[in-house]
Amino acid sequence: MxxxxxxxxxxxxxxxxxxxxxxxxxxxxxxxxxxxxxxxxxxxxxxxxxxxxxxxxxxxxxxxxxxxxxxxxxxxxxxxxxxxxxxxxxxxxxxxxxxxxxxxxxxxxxxxxxxxxxxxxxxxxFKMCRPLTGSLPPVALPDGVRLRSFVVGTDDAAWLRVNARAFATHPEQGKWTHHDLELRQREPWFDAEGFLLAVPSDDPQRLLGFHWTKREPAADGTPGPEGEVYVVGVDPDAQGLKLGKALTIAGLEYLARTGATEGTLYVDESNPRAVNLYDNLGFEVCATDVMYARN
Structure with missing residues (x-):
């Protein structure tokens, strides 16, 4: 209604x-x-x-x-x-x-x-958490790859393409449209500087992977203490470069540098490879969401 x-x-x-x-x-x-x-x-x-x-x-x-x-x-x-x-x-x-x-x-x-x-x-x-007050491993980017921030209106189409490829089998993420992206760009938490893109040094418009970070505002409108690993994705053509870990650490560094004190993320229990990666980075399961289905 x-x-x-x-x-x-x-x-x-x-x-x-x-x-x-x-x-x-x-x-x-x-x-x-x-x-x-x-x-x-x-x-x-x-x-x-x-x-x-x-x-x-x-x-x-x-x-x-x-x-x-x-x-x-x-x-x-x-x-x-x-x-x-x-x-x-x-x-x-x-x-x-x-x-x-x-x-x-x-x-x-x-x-x-x-x-x-x-x-x-x-x-x-799973919701996984770790403090951001301690040290993080170094960001180990492959030779010839650098990070830059997302540019609204310029990188939208490239990001949607890589997001769809990276999450082709995901029940929600891989279906995002420009409308879905635009709605989030209008949210008070959106921070293009903390939307990190991995690109070839000699071709900065070619997107290899990304880490989109997020900080929900607190009651007073300022960024809250939680810094979220909102979405990390790597183009399948760049999987051999081992960008996932480097992008995750780079985003956590950005969140800590801008004042977040706790890192959080959401990951499916059925994705043990990702769960293991985050566990090795010091994350622990701190909450659980469950889907119940009628077939």
């Missing part, structure tokens, strides 16, 4: 209340983008649970021809009243195709409810 700016603010406040109680945000970045920019996502479905006090529950459904996805949140003060089950039933009723629902945090209550509804655990996403 359509929603108003007041509805958006109410859902954001609801998400903040849930995060304060659960220790993890209930809505992903993509869900928040679609919530705040409904005109840009006309196919997304928004469901609300309203009470006399306002919106106390929210679900968002992203329809896909073969596999829709959804996220659901109930205000902590209204849990234990069956609202979560009712909202999930509404989500399941609204979707005729296979459906995947994200539960941010490996919460026992979410696990129990998913089991009751016949949903199966289908994907696990």
């Amino acid at each position: 359509d929603h108003t700016p007041e509805d958006i603010e109410a859902v954001l406040a609801l998400a903040d209340a849930a995060a304060a109680t659960d220790g993890v945000g209930p809505l992903s970045e993509q869900t928040l983008l679609a919530l705040r920019n409904p005109a840009d996502y006309p196919d997304v479905v928004h469901l609300f649970v309203r009470s006399d006090t306002g919106i106390v529950g929210y679900a968002q459904i992203t329809p896909e021809p073969t596999n829709a996805s959804a996220e659901v949140v109930i205000h902590p003060a209204f849990r234990g009243k069956g609202l979560g089950r009712q909202l999930l039933d509404a989500v399941l009723d609204a979707v005729g195709t296979p459906l995947a629902i994200w539960a941010h945090g490996d919460n026992p209550a979410a696990k129990s409810l998913a089991h009751t509804l016949g949903l199966e655990r289908s994907r696990v996403l």
Whole structure:
């Protein structure tokens, strides 16, 4: 259904209340983008649970021809009243195709409810953390390769091409369009200087790989203490250059240099090679998101 700016603010406040109680945000970045920019996502479905006090529950459904996805949140003060089950039933009723629902945090209550509804655990996403106050390994770039920062409007097409090639089998990342990129460039956290590109020294417009860093703003609008390894990708044609580790370290150095005190990243449990790389760089699993699916 359509929603108003007041509805958006109410859902954001609801998400903040849930995060304060659960220790993890209930809505992903993509869900928040679609919530705040409904005109840009006309196919997304928004469901609300309203009470006399306002919106106390929210679900968002992203329809896909073969596999829709959804996220659901109930205000902590209204849990234990069956609202979560009712909202999930509404989500399941609204979707005729296979459906995947994200539960941010490996919460026992979410696990129990998913089991009751016949949903199966289908994907696990690790959040990994490490302090940025200690030393980092040196950045070892191959001969003939240098780093430069992303230039908005100039590097967009090249980045989209390499991103699609690097994440050709990824369920979300490899499908990004110019619209997806542009929306993030408008976000308050976007920092082109911290969007690092690996290029040949003699051909600076040819993109070999990248590390896009991210720092969400704190309550006062200044960059927060967490510095995120937002996306690291390497063109398949450049895989033999071992750029992934060098790009990761270079981005962490940038985040530390600009004031971040903790490095974070998200990686699929099913990608042991990446998990091992980050483990060797001092990262540890600090939170877990779980996807439950109805086939």
